[in-house]
Amino acid sequence: MSDYLHKTIPNLKPFSYERHHDSHFINQRWVLVNGISKKKSIYTFKEDNILEISQKDNVIQTSWNINIQNIFSIETEDGLITVKAYFKDDDILVLNNQNKDEFALYINTSKYDVELNSIEDINTFLKEKYKKKVSTIIYDHEFYYIEQSKEYGPFTVETLAEKVKSGEISAYCFVKDVNEYDYSKRMRIEDLINEL
Incomplete structure (x- = not known):
């Protein structure tokens, strides 16, 4: 290539x-x-x-x-x-x-x-296609979260959302995918919930 x-x-x-x-x-x-x-x-x-x-x-x-x-x-x-x-x-x-x-x-x-x-049709098509794909991947996937220097998980986004809703954890805790080594992407639970 x-x-x-x-x-x-x-x-x-x-x-x-x-x-x-x-x-x-x-x-x-x-x-x-x-x-x-x-x-x-x-x-x-x-x-x-x-x-x-x-x-x-x-x-x-x-x-x-x-x-x-x-x-x-x-x-x-x-x-x-x-x-x-x-x-x-x-x-x-x-x-x-x-x-x-x-x-x-x-x-x-x-x-x-x-x-x-048109270009607008293509942009709309791709946006919808990948939005669905990301939502499906996030919904089915598991993540670790870190709070007060301690790691917990892995949990699905649905479980994390329930923990946030009940006040058990903060929506601002950093998360990482189960396949990632660290939290360098700086993604928070709130970011995952917003994608659902």
């Missing part, structure tokens, strides 16, 4: 044919984020190496291929480009151009009943 891409979008997972091809890639409606304010384009990678690009009432069919190193060759109106694919999560695909410091970002709308037609 190029340093440029890694710095711009951290924590990308490389495309894995076995994991991603059938379930996350083929026949999915990928909305191109780059340039959406000018024109909306939907990319659908189909079997038999057909790439369908839809723009308003216009549908273009072109081709794509993948080699053994999971590097894609895609025929575009600008010619043949070579890209490496990464996933930010199951719904966000990044195609990194192998010849230039540029990439294309796509959002999979196949599983959602939402129209992405």
Whole structure:
């Protein structure tokens, strides 16, 4: 992965044919984020190496291929480009151009009943998506808290919220995830409760 891409979008997972091809890639409606304010384009990678690009009432069919190193060759109106694919999560695909410091970002709308037609739509979609994800992770996870130099836990956020409500502990106690080594993130119980 190029340093440029890694710095711009951290924590990308490389495309894995076995994991991603059938379930996350083929026949999915990928909305191109780059340039959406000018024109909306939907990319659908189909079997038999057909790439369908839809723009308003216009549908273009072109081709794509993948080699053994999971590097894609895609025929575009600008010619043949070579890209490496990464996933930010199951719904966000990044195609990194192998010849230039540029990439294309796509959002999979196949599983959602939402129209992405503008930057504002994309911002709203991503905000809601990650807000739900964070709430679910926080709700199911456990945390330690520290009070008067002593560590307690681990407890779920729900339990911590009950302890705060009953006055047993302060909402301003520092917390750490069960997988963290220290309290350097300076997160408080109050911060967790606000995310629920």
